[in-house]
Amino acid sequence: MRIELNINSRKVCADIDPDMTLQKFLREKKYYSVKCGCETSNCGACSVLLDGKPVLSCSVLAVRAQGYRIETLEGLKEEAEEIGAFIADEGADQCGFCNPGFMIAAIALFREDPEPSDEKIRIYLSGNLCRCSGYEGQMRGLIKYRDQRRTA
Amino acid sequence: MIRFENYIRVKTVKEAYERNQSFQNVVGGGMMWLHLSEGEYDTLIDLCDLGLDQIEEEETYLKIGAMTTLSQLENSERIKEYFGSTFEDCLKHIVGVQFRNSATIGGSIVARLGFSDIITLLLPLETQLRFYSQGQISLQDYLSGKNQRDILEYILIPKKKKTIRFESIRRTYTDTAVLNVCGTKEEDGYRFAVGARPGVAILVKEDEEVLFGDNQRGSKEYRKHVYEILKKRIKESLEEETCG
Numbered sequence: 001m002r003i004e005l006n007i008n009s010r011k012v013c014a015d016i017d018p019d020m021t022l023q024k025f026l027r028e029k030k031y032y033s034v035k036c037g038c039e040t041s042n043c044g045a046c047s048v049l050l051d052g053k054p055v056l057s058c059s060v061l062a063v064r065a066q067g068y069r070i071e072t073l074e075g076l077k078e079e080a081e082e083i084g085a086f087i088a089d090e091g092a093d094q095c096g097f098c099n100p101g102f103m104i105a106a107i108a109l110f111r112e113d114p115e116p117s118d119e120k121i122r123i124y125l126s127g128n129l130c131r132c133s134g135y136e137g138q139m140r141g142l143i144k145y146r147d148q149r150r151t152a
Numbered sequence: 153m154i155r156f157e158n159y160i161r162v163k164t165v166k167e168a169y170e171r172n173q174s175f176q177n178v179v180g181g182g183m184m185w186l187h188l189s190e191g192e193y194d195t196l197i198d199l200c201d202l203g204l205d206q207i208e209e210e211e212t213y214l215k216i217g218a219m220t221t222l223s224q225l226e227n228s229e230r231i232k233e234y235f236g237s238t239f240e241d242c243l244k245h246i247v248g249v250q251f252r253n254s255a256t257i258g259g260s261i262v263a264r265l266g267f268s269d270i271i272t273l274l275l276p277l278e279t280q281l282r283f284y285s286q287g288q289i290s291l292q293d294y295l296s297g298k299n300q301r302d303i304l305e306y307i308l309i310p311k312k313k314k315t316i317r318f319e320s321i322r323r324t325y326t327d328t329a330v331l332n333v334c335g336t337k338e339e340d341g342y343r344f345a346v347g348a349r350p351g352v353a354i355l356v357k358e359d360e361e362v363l364f365g366d367n368q369r370g371s372k373e374y375r376k377h378v379y380e381i382l383k384k385r386i387k388e389s390l391e392e393e394t395c396g
Contacts, residue, residue, distance in 0.1 A: 018159035054250045126326050127248010
């Protein structure tokens, strides 16, 4: 079936199978920041923004995403670079596979609440799994990012 | 992963109901669990255009559309007004924000998932379900009944400002519960909803026996032991609330 999606403010049209997930569609269209992780709605590596809200693209049908504004990390470079620098400085960016998912969740969090508490950061990132770092690095990075924005 | 040949966004609940009478079709809610199934279907019936994603206040109950996401419930000021932070406390353990932005209350109920936290939370609140064909039935009756291939439209929660407490035990913060319990104090004593037994949640009086089972998350004996502890915590918390 024919679909038309709005990805990073660009119209993308394609003929797809109705049961194709948004994650597979985005990867086929070369949005490689969208990772193929667990594919069971658990790891957060495939996170994208749908009308500004983070969702798991492995669990959203591409056809259902019609009419929504889809944002991947490719369309969020400025915010991603800013937050990413803080995460990297804390040594949390190791193999890097989970990083785009963490960045999407962090961007959504800071858009929703510019000064989140430590607890809120922890809750917001709890849907993103990382097999290298133990999460403390990401936490330190985001706390420092928040504190730097306060003083800026 | 689920497979289907056709996809349709229905325009009315009647259309969804009629199409759902064929065993070759399936209804999609949030699809968080459904997409993991191995089923092969002719058509996926999508309810996303039916406007069933609102939390409204009627005279005697809160009326929640079946397509309302768990995040909407978690952040609703209207729900907080009646039930404090209990919904938030319960829902924050479910996988992650991304998951809760898609998973729906209707999908959680209709699937009668044994490990569901939301079913356990809704049982002591005397929740009613409004279906397109069979009309209004209690959540408790629905859980013990047969699948009617009906369409769940609304979840109705009486506006009683009930004090409830939800407790669960998990191996990790966002894992599915080994056991979840939600309690409230009625005039004739406590009521507890017990879920992840691992069977679907049931509502019991304080001294009523609960049947537990084994699965990879915990044994029958462990659950029985943990149930007594969670019950005690809930009772103490409810007593504190009552005593001010």
